[in-house]
Amino acid sequence: xxxxxxxxxxxxxxxxxxxxxxxxxxxxxxxxxxxxxxxVSGAVLGILAYFFAPNIMVAEDLISAIAIxxxxxxxxxxxxxxxxxxxxxx
Numbered sequence: 001x002x003x004x005x006x007x008x009x010x011x012x013x014x015x016x017x018x019x020x021x022x023x024x025x026x027x028x029x030x031x032x033x034x035x036x037x038x039x040v041s042g043a044v045l046g047i048l049a050y051f052f053a054p055n056i057m058v059a060e061d062l063i064s065a066i067a068i069x070x071x072x073x074x075x076x077x078x079x080x081x082x083x084x085x086x087x088x089x090x
Contacts, residue, residue, distance in 0.1 A: 006058075013076045016041050016045070016075075021080075046065040047066060047069065
């Protein structure tokens with residue numbers, strides 16, 4: 001995996017993280033649905049990156065691009081939880 005591939009995965013995770021923050025700030029949205037929506041958002045972003053920015057997507061086929069997007073979206077949720085848990089201990 002070259003450095004551009006890692007950048008594409010990180011970009012999907014950051015975009016999903018920002019979407020999650022926006023949904024969290026929206027009072028009418030149920031927080032329990034955010035992780036699922038991050039997975040779906042990641043999948044959509046993976047598909048978009050596969051077709052429109054193939055130089056940053058390390059996937060060689062569409063299924064791999066979707067899987068990378070989903071994992072990146074769930075990773076964004078995990079990053080949020082790591083931050084929240086570290087703030088509780090401090």
